[in-house]
Amino acid sequence: MKSKKIRLPDIVGKGYKDFWNFKGRYKVVKGSRASKKSKTIALWIIYSMMKYRGANTLVVRKVYRTLKDSCYSDLRWAINRLNVLEYWEFKESPLEITYIPTGQKILFRGFDDPLKITSISVSDGVLCWCWCEEAYEINREQDFNMLDESIRGIVEPPLFKQFIISFNPWNERHWLKKRFFDVEDENIMAKTTNYMCNEWLDESDKKLFEDMKKNNPRRYQVAGLGNWGIVEGLVYENWEEKEFDYTEVAKMHGVKSAFGLDFGYTNDPTALFCGLIDVANRTIYVFDEIYRNAMKNREIAEEIIRKGYGKEKITADSQEPKSIDELYDLGLKGIRNSRKGKDSINNGIQYIQDYKIIIHPRCVNFITEISNYMWDKDKFDNAVNKPVDDFNHLMDAMRYALEDYTKGPTFSFD
Known part of the structure; x- marks a missing residue:
């Protein structure tokens, strides 16, 4: 050599x-x-x-x-x-x-x-x-x-x-x-x-x-400089991590509960969003979550009931009507399909962007998702009007939960 x-x-x-x-x-x-x-x-x-x-x-x-x-x-x-x-x-x-x-x-x-x-x-x-x-x-x-x-x-x-x-x-x-x-x-x-x-x-x-x-x-x-942070392109920026007593917030005048469920199994987690919405003050409170892979429907129902949310109205991903029916039979009598319509994702995002989102520190998966939920880019590195299909399980569940408050035509949140 x-x-x-x-x-x-x-x-x-x-x-x-x-x-x-x-x-x-x-x-x-x-x-x-x-x-x-x-x-x-x-x-x-x-x-x-x-x-x-x-x-x-x-x-x-x-x-x-x-x-x-x-x-x-x-x-x-x-x-x-x-x-x-x-x-x-x-x-x-x-x-x-x-x-x-x-x-x-x-x-x-x-x-x-x-x-x-x-x-x-x-x-x-x-x-x-x-x-x-x-x-x-x-x-x-x-x-x-x-x-x-x-x-x-x-x-x-x-x-x-x-x-x-x-x-x-x-x-x-x-x-x-x-x-x-x-x-x-x-x-x-x-x-x-x-x-x-x-x-x-x-x-x-x-x-x-x-x-x-x-x-x-x-x-x-x-x-x-290479410091920690987000460069640009976050879908939601008006949020903060903050301790609060959700039972006290729930007693406030005009505050309503909002629950949304996104199904997953092997590669994606099942995600339950547990929140409160204060329309008058344009504030969303995120107080609990479920975020777990490989959950069978019976396990989903048991966990939701164990957490005390079995009687809540839960809006779930309409792409899985069979799972929704099974969860209803398993005791979640308030579960229902999300509605269908055009431009559901962007309309839901635009509505939520007008709110301040306060996240309880225990909602670690929600914090991870919202701090990484980004707008997609085209091949020229320009932002497009569509979020990246990642870090979006609880983000989707949040939109399902808030569909009753979304203004405009009937939307699908799938």
Whole structure:
């Protein structure tokens, strides 16, 4: 094998020395756009696999199909930047990159096929490194734990096990913050980066961020500085988390109860919204919830009755009339179908947007959803008048619950 000399700082740049040298189990990087975090990770993986014989890497994202145009592309870029293309082989079906001299591999998997993650193995060396890109997409910490537990077995020095976790920060309620940024652990390096450590940006690139700082400071905090928060595009912004006694609120003049049910089973949770609406003061109070996968109809009825809501009027997703009938027979005599009509989602959203939403802290799933319920974007990254089909189970249940108050024609909330 021919010898090639490179000066690593010239290739990698500045701002990531601690990242580059850390050998603990979790190396976590959140950052703004243009902070070169993904490119730096790709360079580290290629450099380290060539340095450490026997090391293999798993690269994961929530959805497998997104890997080709992100991590796979970044790793190809890193191989070219290090000028070692002749030593690497690429395959696209399935995605795979092989270091030719030793047979070490970079494998790619998605959380949309969890069996392929838990059963992964390599024929040469050991699987010791894992890059989890866009980790904010992983909504449930238990899904990450499944991945974490899949990288197991003895790794002999000088090799070491390590998870590299990278993401743009969405909001401070994400499990990533509590797990990696709110603790002190010698096994964790949690780092925040931003565009100011990227010395390869030109003046026009930098001006974009300076203009953002001036014209849209909220966006700048996240997209510019890499701080926790929401960049833009939330469907509901007029809400707060606040302790309150719902029995006292229910006694207030004109306040009515509102319950909505969205059905789920294997992949999606069954979601019950429990709220109070004060039309005169344009306020919605969210005081309780049910949010659980794999609930059979009998379990749904039993849980609602156990919580004391069995006699309430509950508006449920009209796409499951059989389940609604069964729940009625199981004792929920106030359950009914949501109504049908055109533009139901947007009309429901527009009505709710005129209200302030106060959320009891125990409604953790509602808080997670409402702080991640976003407007969708087209292929040009422009917002469209349709919410993303995610973080929407309790959001849908809330609209069902409030349909009697929605103005205009009859709507469907499915």
